Amino acid sequence: MLLREITLEEFTSFVTSSPLGTHYQTVNYAWLMGEYGYDYEFIGFVNEYGQVKAASLILLKKSKYGFKFGYAPKGFILDYFNTTLLQEFTANLIAYYKKKHVVFIKLNPEIAISEVDPKTGLKTYNWNYEIKDILDDAGYVKLKDNVYFESILPRFQAIVSLKNFSMNSLSKNSRNKVHKSMQKGLHLEIAERSGIDILEKFIAKKRHTAEFYYKDYYNIFKKNDMIDLFLVSIDSEEFLLNARHQYETELEMNNRLHTAIEGVTTQKSINKKMESDRKLTAYKNNVQLATSLNKRKDKLYIAGALVIKYQNRIQILISGYDKKYKNFDANYFLHYAILDYYKNDYDYADLNGMTGDFSKDNPYHGLNAFKLGFHPRVYEYIGEYDLAIKPMKYKKLRLNGNLAKEFNKTDIKVIKKKEGKDLHD
16 A cells, blocks of 8 residues: 545544544644644555555654654544554655654543543443554554643543433533523524634633634634634613512512511521522622613623534533632533524534543542533543554654643643734743
């Protein structure tokens, strides 16, 4: 078989027919990364009949430390259990990229090796676990398994089945928060490109990407209708009506409880009155806030997200909300509304990463708890590997620390874009 660059049509046809295909292995993703200093090639392993048996988008970049490396986002597209194919493909990759002075190729295959019980943290491994030995035998270097978000892409994923998704699919706590957010007049809208500027306000502090990264993401993937932008707004009139109704209803209840405890006072009746007082104060505050919001002339947006659409699934690429309106539980509403929006057209939703630490001491405990509220299945992926093209130079880079520095997510710089601004990944 021959390793060569293949046409966009050959590449796309092969990837879309594979269960390992993802939006990271698309022409669109290559175009996106081309904006950030990467060259790219679509390579295929083709037999004598012209049939593609393995393929991958390979991103190429020269490090600030002087070495050239490749990256196969989400791994090569091939049958990893076919050891002969993998070994031949690997040998040809090494020969091919050695001529291009590439030191190594990094890959992170989207291969689930276990399902995790989030209550206990126990893993149930599947047959894909054998691929670790297969890659090891083929000469791939397994990198340290990360528990948090140290690698390029998260190693643990939360996947929601959309086939029977409903409000009842959520945990009790999440259902309550979504219901409360609805009572505050939240609505989901599909926005156009200009809405990216609104979304940017909600994600500015949480992202470690270039200033124009998500605008580029949207523009490039929108060409093939592979991305949607959602914003959450407050209908102040609806919020005001609901707030007034809640306040008036609770006021009647509060008056009845006040009358009741004037006669026979019990701890139970006192507790009920105190709880009603608390609700009454909260509802009064809501009426005041809703009245204030209702005087605004412009629409108020408080949350947003970008969603990738690929084959039979969606991925919530990035999301955020306005912390000033934290009590609106907009993030819960946003995720619920997105899943509900797509449930008739797609099979699965990828909530885009969580940590492998399910203890309460986890610094990302809140993030994990939030995503687990949608009752996803949690999968552990196989992790990151390096294929050394030039073993001696690769070993030297590992020993002198330059390899670790290059992929330290807090210190990866990207090129200056045409706007002339210093950007950081």
